[in-house]
Amino acid sequence: MVRQQIGKYSISRRNLLYAFYGLVSFTTLASCGTNNSNTSNSNANNSSPTLSTNATSSNKSSTKLIRLGYQVSGDLTHEKGAIEKRLAPQGIGVTWSQFVSGPPLLEALNVGSIDLGPAGETPPIFAQAAGTNLIYVVNTPPGTGEGSAIIVPKDSPIQTLAGLKGKKVAYSRGTAQTFFVVKALEEAGLKISEVESVNLPVADGRAAFLNKTVDAFVESDPYLIKLQKEGSIRVLRDAQGIKTPGGYYLASRDFATNNAELLKVILEEYYQVGQWANKNRRAAAEILAPKVKTDVDTMELTLMRRKYDMRPITEEVISAQQKVADLLYALKVVPKQVDVKAATLTNQQYAAITPDAIRNKA
Template structure:
């Protein structure tokens, strides 16, 4: 069985069919580069990457053309990179682990480290009898399989002496999870920003007029695998020109985040326009999500290895993963 098929099987749950191979939609490019310029295929989510680079003026006069493809979450991005459908993208902590377990052809090339060390949350309606992770036992929880929120749920349950077998996970993509949460079809939702801020601020009418509550707000890095990564297609890294374009682009992302630390409001405005989310949501997230892009360190590898081991021990991946084997050093200082 091919790595592509294995990864699909790892990520597709009976509760929700995740359309991986067909999940990407090209945004803003016809797929052919301007004459004389190479093409760089960049995967994005509702992550604000395009807007931070645009608002910072970093997409002007590039030595390559960019083809943007938008995905619902990190797992289909890993599959697209492994299938040589994209060159580079940003994903959370868990997708590279699931990709490594499937033998997918990709590499981790840089770390994106959020300074607040808080990426994911477990939300419940205000008024719920769920007050902590321990109260999740027997509850129905929406979460994206193979995402950072999946890792957060796993670690939060472990911190309360529980396992995934003690709850009823509903493997749903963000839009489906939001709908289920709004409709009261699940008891809790494990999700990342900007969806956390959107839910806390704007789910109020559907869930409870007082809003949604983050029951893991104070746990920080102890249960939140907050590291994110720039990843690249293994095939793309073998092509000299594409490798240079990837290296240049990751440098732009680093510069963009440095600009965003001083200009969160401008980033928030651009992010709202790009994503369709309210500017009040994106501006709030931009203010608290200052990130630093840098090389993958031994500390980062150790943190990911702990998460990989937790996924394996929980039976969520079929074999142990050595995270260091999917790291490609040297692309960013």
């Protein structure tokens, strides 16, 4: 069997894709997803354009079912049913699949299980390295950075990031946590190869941290807030000040190029719900709290640390994302040089799918 070397790890080509995504088994993670079909015909937005049922150009679509992905951190657009209401008059249904993180969501995109979904800055780079034919659709700016942190137990002898040298640090490889760890360690004069990276899905990493089988853990809201309130941890470094291009909505190339008008409508709904959330944090928290199994106050603080917004894919955005890809390649976090621009559309195609409100954010 042919094997490739990735940093400290040797892995077969057959399993290379799963190693990129930090998965022990994609089947196991994918089983965490749930599909819910919604085709509401009430409260439709009367301003929605009529979508053609004849696929005669990139601005017309014969699509009758949109398959969207979201993550366990919650999705307000899903909960409010905004896209369903917008598309119901055209006879277009919507299904949603939930994923534990960005990497399995993008793998579902790769195998054709979903058409569109969000991920942080790191998962698309791993996906491109693995040959996934995805497209960057729109950029989502980062939040305050307070919602993600490298933590140790309150009684840990480790006082600084430099103290992590040679220690076990648990995080989910291939997610946005990867880039955060890389940049945080860089500040302390460490390379990621100088710590013992323990690749675990978030829930398993949290269990390992609480059982003290790892020295440090990368935690995120709302669980980070819970641990902070309990006073059981110390934060070595949160993500404030870590420069990142943020996240993205990504689609399969076929979907993006063959459903321009439809994709534009979907992005409009995501954007409008996000703008509502920015002005109504408490109300948004009341919707999401039961879905992510936390209290409303904690969810409200979580949302205060987020930023609901969208920016168009521009040369500046592509350049910032390329810098992330180049750094991860230089550190041998990914074994292949990635050309971010290869996963983009032409300016004309972006003009066709990007709502005016988002385009004006450039």
